[in-house]
Amino acid sequence: MAIYNxxxxxxxxxxxxxxxxxxxxxxxxxxxxxxxxxxxxxxPVISYVTSDGGIHREVQNLTNDNLKIELATRCVKAVDLVGKNPKHKK
Ligand SMILES: [Zn+2]
Structure with a gap:
């Protein structure tokens, strides 16, 4: 799905x-x-099954600035969280 990529x-x-x-x-x-x-x-990605059985994912308000802020916030949190708790041994 192009939007997802x-x-x-x-x-x-x-x-x-x-x-x-x-x-x-x-x-x-x-x-x-x-x-x-x-x-x-x-x-906020919504996934739903299309009539031909495929899974379609759509991002809500993709052009919305709020999404870009949300995205940046998520990335900071992700780096913080994974950085503090890597799943492998150091
Ligand atoms: Zn690592």
């Missing part, structure tokens, strides 16, 4: 920006995907 791209860029200012946070692939998953899960 678009959001993922935005989040990835945002997370990289946040990480570039943090030297003490793990930046391995595992942590990065955890951060991405955390950030994207909290966003």
């Amino acid at each position: 678009y959001l993922e791209d935005l989040i990835q860029v945002k997370i990289q920006q946040i990480l570039s200012n943090k030297n003490n946070v793990c930046k391995c692939d595992k942590c990065l995907s955890d951060m991405l998953a955390y950030a994207i899960n909290g966003l």
